[in-house]
Amino acid sequence: MEFRPVARAAGAFQQPLTAEQVQAVSRRAFGTNVQVVSAVELGSGMYNTTYRVDLVGQERPVILRVAPAPERQFRSEHQLMRNEYASLPHLAAITPLLPRVIAADWSHEVIGRDWMIQSHLDGIPAPERLGDYPRTLWPAFFRQMGAITKTVHAVRGAHFGPVNGPRYATWSAALVASLGEIAADLDDAGLDAADIRKVAAVAARESAVLDEITEPRMSLGDHWTLNTMIDGAAPEPTITGIFDTDRTYWSDPASDWTIRMAMAKPDERTAFWETYGPRDESPHAVWRSRIYEARHLGAIRLERHRLGNAHGVRDSYRALGTVLDSVA
Structure with a gap:
């Protein structure tokens, strides 16, 4: 062997x-x-x-x-x-x-x-192949991402929280619990979790805004280019598979990592919205998106700590402080 x-x-x-x-x-x-x-x-x-x-x-x-x-x-x-x-x-x-x-x-x-x-999935990991195409063809890839994400987000669940549990009756309860788990993990890692606990307190106080989301929808939780396969021979980027769907969550679809990444830069990825559909830009939706960003940053902090990225950990405090100022 x-x-x-x-x-x-x-x-x-x-x-x-x-x-x-x-x-x-x-x-x-x-x-x-x-x-x-x-x-x-x-x-x-x-x-x-x-x-x-x-x-x-x-x-x-x-x-x-x-x-x-x-x-x-x-x-x-x-x-x-x-x-x-x-x-x-x-x-x-x-x-x-x-x-x-x-x-x-x-x-x-x-x-x-x-x-x-x-x-074994067919294709080549997108980070290894996408750059071989001219950037003028990249929007085709992101349009496919938008269509796939729309399909996933249309799936309805019976509770909020991880698919395998624990189960929560309301979106605010699931989100506050998730923030609490991240804070406890940061404690165990010897990192300051005060900012995450402040976000959790704000989320609990403003639960009515979060609970405007009444229907649990499927989120993949961690899907973007890194866990996407594309056809190695197609004339334009063509998605053939996705993998590592272990962070699935019944949630507000706007909280999904995929949505965060689609919003991250005004580049070719804006084609995502052509197939996914328009974003909700109401004041309450914008406020909720900031709470979601804080949760993402808390999870990012833990991952950077796990990878030994001390600079990235320090940077997460600055980024999360900016978010906290906008929701407190």
Whole structure:
């Protein structure tokens, strides 16, 4: 078996498997007689540990994704892989774009961590291919992003909060709880969480504005170019798949990460709105968007801390302070 892990520091958040563990997972999923030809760790993701695995007798590789050990997971990122698995029936409208789940194991009997084996998506990761096209063709990509996001946001749920729970009856309750989890994670990381708690207090005080959102809608939570596949040979950027849908959430669609990124710059991405539809720019919607930005910045702070990006952590306080001034 050829085994190629990514070289990481001993204390890195993403912990690799051994070759023997990859073989043990493969035997659990495919039977004791399976033969693993190779397992190559993919280094593009920043949360799960992911391998492309080739097996004897199978024409196409499979993707093995392994969650962090339970004790390494933040409260605000609890059991994300299980959340993704629970969301799949609700994402039926975009099934052709998603990898197929071949096996999933939450028992921890094999390696002590959640893991999932998925089909290998066709195409090339968008960050590796999009830049090969002239920028005049990029709007086609973002129009497709808008159409996909509109389809996802049309899916209705029965509660607010992560798809796999906990469940909340109101949007304000879900959002305040999420901010509280982020603040507690920051405490555990030894970082100042006072600004996030102030945002949570404002959100609780102004719950009536948040609870104008009465119908839970599906949000992918973390979707943008980084987890999008495109056709390597198409004459214009053509989306063939999306992956890492583990942060799905029943929410106000305007709180979705995809919406934040579509609004981030006045460049080719403005084509997103041609298919998604116009934004709600009412005063209450604008106010809510600032609360959502604060939540995004809190999550970004945690991720930057996890990656050892001290400068980015410091910058998040400045950015969040500006947002807090606009909502307090």
